[in-house]
Structure formats: C-alpha cells, structure tokens
Amino acid sequence: MSDYPGPEEYETYMWVVAHPDDLDFSSAGTVKRFANAGKRCILVQVTSGDHGTGDRSFTPETLRSQREHEVEDSAQVLGLADVVFLHERDGYVEANMTLREKIVKQIRLHKPDVVITHDPFRPYAMHPDHRNVGLSTHDSVYPTARDHLYFPEHLEAGIEPHKTAEIWYFGAESPDIFIDITDTFDDKIRALKAHDTQVGARADLADRLRERSAELAKDQPFELAEAYKSVRMMR
Numbered sequence: 001m002s003d004y005p006g007p008e009e010y011e012t013y014m015w016v017v018a019h020p021d022d023l024d025f026s027s028a029g030t031v032k033r034f035a036n037a038g039k040r041c042i043l044v045q046v047t048s049g050d051h052g053t054g055d056r057s058f059t060p061e062t063l064r065s066q067r068e069h070e071v072e073d074s075a076q077v078l079g080l081a082d083v084v085f086l087h088e089r090d091g092y093v094e095a096n097m098t099l100r101e102k103i104v105k106q107i108r109l110h111k112p113d114v115v116i117t118h119d120p121f122r123p124y125a126m127h128p129d130h131r132n133v134g135l136s137t138h139d140s141v142y143p144t145a146r147d148h149l150y151f152p153e154h155l156e157a158g159i160e161p162h163k164t165a166e167i168w169y170f171g172a173e174s175p176d177i178f179i180d181i182t183d184t185f186d187d188k189i190r191a192l193k194a195h196d197t198q199v200g201a202r203a204d205l206a207d208r209l210r211e212r213s214a215e216l217a218k219d220q221p222f223e224l225a226e227a228y229k230s231v232r233m234m235r
C-alpha cells in the first residue's frame with residue numbers, strides 16, 4: 001500500500017455532491033486549503049437544488065438559477081478550478097446508468113487522483129439524493145470510469161478511461177482522514193454565506209460549525225477539522 005501518497009500530496013481532487021451547499025458544509029475548509037496549496041479542486045454539482053425552499057415566490061426554474069449563481073459565488077471564495085452542473089432534478093436523483101455515465105465522463109475528463117462524495121453506506125437517516133449520488137459516484141470510480149469498454153462512446157470522442165487512486169466519503173461514521181481547516185474556517189463561513197437562499201437567516205451558523213469542526217479535531221494536533229473516510233482503489 002506504500003504506493004499511495006499522503007492525503008494532501010495529490011494534485012487533483014474532485015467533489016461530486018447532490019445539492020448546492022453540500023460541498024460547503026462538508027468540505028469548504030478543505031477545498032480552500034488545497035486550492036491555497038496549488039491543488040486543482042473540481043466540483044461536480046449533481047442537482048441545482050431546485051426544490052430546496054419554503055419560499056413560495058420561487059419556481060423550480062428561478063430557484064435553480066439563483067442557486068447556481070450561489071454555487072459560483074462560493075466557488076470564487078474557495079478557489080475551485082472548475083464547476084460542472086449536471087442539472088439532475090432535486091429530490092429525484094436515482095442511482096442508474098444514466099447518472100453514472102455523466103459522472104464517469106467528468107472523471108475521465110478531469111482525471112482526479114481523489115474523488116470525494118457523500119457516504120452512501122451511512123446508517124440510517126439520509127436524504128435519498130445523498131445516498132444515490134454517493135453510490136453512483138462510488139460505482140463510477142470503480143469499475144466504470146477505469147475500464148474502456150464501459151461507455152465506449154467516450155473513447156470514440158477521445159476521452160480516455162481513468163483510474164482514481166482514492167475515494168473519500170464525507171459524513172462518514174468512522175472517518176480516518178482529518179484535514180486541518182483552522183486557517184480556512186473563516187473562508188468556509190464566507191462560502192456558506194454565498195448560499196443566500198439557504199443560510200442567510202441562520203445567525204448561529206459559525207458557532208455551530210466551529211463546535212462540530214472542533215469535535216472532529218479532538219484527537220488531532222490542530223484545532224478545527226473536516227473529516228473523511230478513505231477507500232483506496234485497486235491500482
């Protein structure tokens with residue numbers, strides 16, 4: 001297993017998430033830390049959160065448009081190198097081959113060393129989109145993106161298969177990777193505040209997140225963490 005570098009030694013990290021603020025809540029401090037270190041961080045945004053409001057003045061179309069702007073604002077704060085919208089329908093995501101083809105294509109195009117997504121194996125309370133995005137992403141990394149006979153139209157278009165070294169799950173019960181976000185915690189809060197339709201009114205957001213990040217870092221030699229469960233893929 002010694003041919004795997006340390007968690008911060010890779011070059012390209014790709015997040016695949018269900019809803020527009022999922023990246024920010026789970027991983028914004030990590031993205032900012034990695035971007036600051038010159039890493040390439042990519043976001044694949046599966047839905048645009050077009051049902052995520054109690055405000056009756058929105059339609060799914062107007063909400064989607066606003067939330068995509070919010071993602072782009074957050075991406076600016078965090079230094080994401082690229083954001084890809086898959087435009088799946090919020091709340092309707094299914095783990096099927098149609099979605100898998102879209103995720104596989106992004107993996108083959110961007111060639112991430114690490115793919116980061118929702119933990120689909122976490123018991124029990126989960127949004128179905130989180131479960132289905134996590135599962136589809138897992139199955140996209142292995143075996144679908146790496147073997148050329150899956151979706152041969154990619155190869156015909158010049159898009160080569162790709163082997164990802166690791167998958168990391170956020171929201172996992174027993175994380176084994178802890179990223180120091182002490183210096184990027186304030187950027188995480190700034191990125192979250194870009195999601196006006198979601199977090200604008202929550203005054204205690206920073207305090208709650210600081211508490212949670214401190215809890216995740218309780219056995220680490222630093223103050224605040226985001227945490228992941230890693231799975232190393234056969235190479």
Ligand SMILES: [Zn+2]
Pocket residue numbers: 018019022127130
């Ligand atoms: Zn979500």
